[in-house]
Amino acid sequence: MMPCAKLGAKNRTRRPGVDCTFESHAVYTLVGILLFNRKRRKDRNEESFRPMAPCMPVIPFVPSLREQIADRLRGDLLSGELSEGCSLGEQELSERFAVSRTPIREALQQLTYEGLLEGRRHAGVKVTRRPSDAIYEFAVTIRKSVETFALRAFFAELADSDFRQWSAILNNMQHACIARDYRSIAEHDIAFHRSIVCRAHQRELEAIWVPLLARVRTHFYETYRTNYDDPIVIYKEHAGIVDVFRAGDLDAAVLSLENNIC
Structure with a gap:
């Protein structure tokens, strides 16, 4: 994540027990929701003036290996099956899911982006710890x-x-x-x-x-x-x-x- 100073909080003072990076991100999130809602109402008002799109066949969605593995691991993480600080190795997961390490690595990157895992250089990934x-x-x-x-x-x-x-x-x-x-x-x-x-x-x-x-x-x-x-x-x-x-x-x-x- 970017440090707080890069998020426009150059002169802010950290409050004890509060993750200012997450807090700043959350504020942007709420602003984004409000702007998105405003655009959505505008789009609805303009809907009647848009030409009808031709009917297209529905293509069934088939999740990739990365998505399937990420879903399985996400369920384990969100339910507490994998405890805080638990290390996840690519080789071990590759054997568990009987796949190559490439989709495993991609799934771990996705879960790290979502905040469920945290990665350190040359130290693999671990389950994130409980916040304050x-x-x-x-x-x-x-x-x-x-x-x-x-x-x-x-x-x-x-x-x-x-x-x-x-x-x-x-x-x-x-x-x-x-x-x-x-x-x-x-x-x-x-x-x-x-x-x-x-x-x-x-x-x-x-x-x-x-x-x-x-x-x-x-x-x-x-x-x-x-x-x-x-x-x-x-x-x-x-x-x-x-x-x-x-x-x-x-x-x-x-x-x-x-x-x-x-």
Whole structure:
């Protein structure tokens, strides 16, 4: 990352416990969201004056080896399966996934860019360590902004397919809660919130959300084990959010989602 001075914070004084590079990046992120929303409204107003594009065949998306490996590792990282400071070697991962080291190296570079891993020259890559409490609270605040922004963007267009997707995620979460499988619970919790961000169909939001989650990923696993005597409560909380979505009240839906992000 660039030092704070290069981000226009030449005369700033570091506050104790606060990562000013991340904070500056977060401020730019929020400004970007506002500008993007403004452009989106303008594009909608101009939509009726644009000529209709010819119908094109839909080409199915097939993820590359790099993307498949990155997805698998991302799941392990976000659920806490890979602990803080854990080293990841290309050779070991190459044997695990039965592929050459090239897609492994590319996947590790992608996850480093997302903030889930940190690399040092001639020292490989390691799982990033948990941020300070100040950064954690800051990241949660921005995460709430991103997810509620996404929810507002598509709420008026909710369809049966959305509720079928959430129902499938909740069904898996319920089974994981009954089995007290905290790793799987974390995966389904993350999948639920990620589905909200992805549903807005704005890749910029996904690019913002993933690094934010990297900062708070350990929260999922730790909270489940320490704050819930019966993990089925986790399932009921998320099922309640979907019920509010189904009722069609946007303000209530936003509040319900915000209350679940902490």
